[in-house]
Amino acid sequence: MVEGEKIRVVNGALQVPDNPIIPFIIGDGTGPDIWAAASRVLEAAVERAYQGKKKIVWKEILAGEKAFNLIGQWLPQETIDTIREYVIAIKGPLTTPIGGGIRSLNVALRQELDLYACVRPVRYFKGVPSPVKRPEDTDMVIFRENTEDIYAGIEWPKGSEEVKKVIRFLKDEMGVKNIRFPETSAIGIKPISEEGSKRLVRAAIRYALSEGRKSVTLVHKGNIMKFTEGGFKNWGYEVAEQEFGDHVFTWNQYDEIKERKGEKAANEAQAEAEAQGKLIVKDVIADIFLQQILTRPREFDVIATMNLNGDYISDALAAQVGGIGIAPGANINYDTGHAVFEATHGTAPKYAGLDKVNPSSVLLSGEMMLRHLGWHEAADLIIGAVERTIASKIVTYDFARLMEGATEVKCSEFGDALIQNL
Ligand SMILES: NC(=O)C1=CN([C@@H]2O[C@H](COP(=O)(O)OP(=O)(O)OC[C@H]3O[C@@H](n4cnc5c(N)ncnc54)[C@H](OP(=O)(O)O)[C@@H]3O)[C@@H](O)[C@H]2O)C=CC1
């Protein structure tokens, strides 16, 4: 019998008791190692911040290999129902086989619970080894659409009756002539909707305004995928202009002024908007964006993008501030209040059970969770502990191999060091 109380959503706001029950999924591969270390740090931070007045009551829920081995199901309905009931959860990584087998359980959870925003902050901790000269210039928050795009999993394999039917339909009824090798093509579908795009961009803009961020950049490949990724860009500007009015200035507005009054007037309008502290909503094509985050990261702040772009961008940006070992995230539905916190990285199978990898990503996902609950004091303690531990050069293998004079410690020992530094 688990003691504790449920978190509730009342009139759109989270009501967090002092002893909230928080379901967790331990995860596959390195999941058990990082969860063991991170959960101890989270508990210690809460204890230190509130001296027993607040306490998390963990409730394990099953998914992935553990669920399959115990009850023969990869993602039990009970797990989804429990997260729905308890509102907030945290999870370790889950394995997805490549080229066949089950579809991603991570994606399934996001879709089942309609956790439409994958929020991944990317910030630098002093002392972390990085491949770029000024890693501190990278300070961005990715808002990745989490329920649509090719992650909808609508695809058919080469040679199947289904793919033959789809190709026949495309050729005979839709007049499609440019499937280069129809006999040997697999086909996938990319749904991108106005609702899905708008709710994601809306969340990104609200976040940017509430956090005093300077810009939201819509990242897309709308030059090639005109109606899907191009639609995302257009709907993004629409939501910015129609719903946030005077609080924003968009590059769409810039273009309109430029067309009517010339470039000088458009530049002046943007400069005035910036001087007034308005949020700049701009867009960039995804390929050049991947260059510019390296060459001029200071120009980017909050990023709003679709599912696949967001997946690539998350790992690329994580590298700039020290890698996937220190890359947290959250999957959030801002309308229902449901949120599942999880690291950006996967199961890192070659390190499973070695007590080796960096637990910081799942720990910092927990730190995001504490902030989400309004437990800022405990969250601040964790940030301080990460800063101090890295400054003392006590680090896991991923940082140690790139640092001079570092003491390499195990995953669990890094957890111990963090607790000492709380
Ligand atoms: N949300 C989720 O649950 C996710 C699940 N996955 C799944 O995970 C599985 C493995 O995916 P893969 O592509 O190998 O990606 P992973 O992120 O699991 O691992 C790739 C590499 O990243 C580094 N890494 C990962 N985690 C850590 C950590 N905690 N500390 C330090 N370094 C770390 C390691 O680098 P190095 O080798 O340099 O030491 C590792 O070999 C797949 O089944 C995939 O589908 C993937 C992403 C997210």
Ligand SMILES: O=C(O)CCC(=O)C(=O)O
């Ligand atoms: O579901 C998976 O296996 C991969 C997910 C992923 O890469 C991500 O969420 O960033």
Ligand SMILES: [Mg+2]
């Ligand atoms: Mg990924």
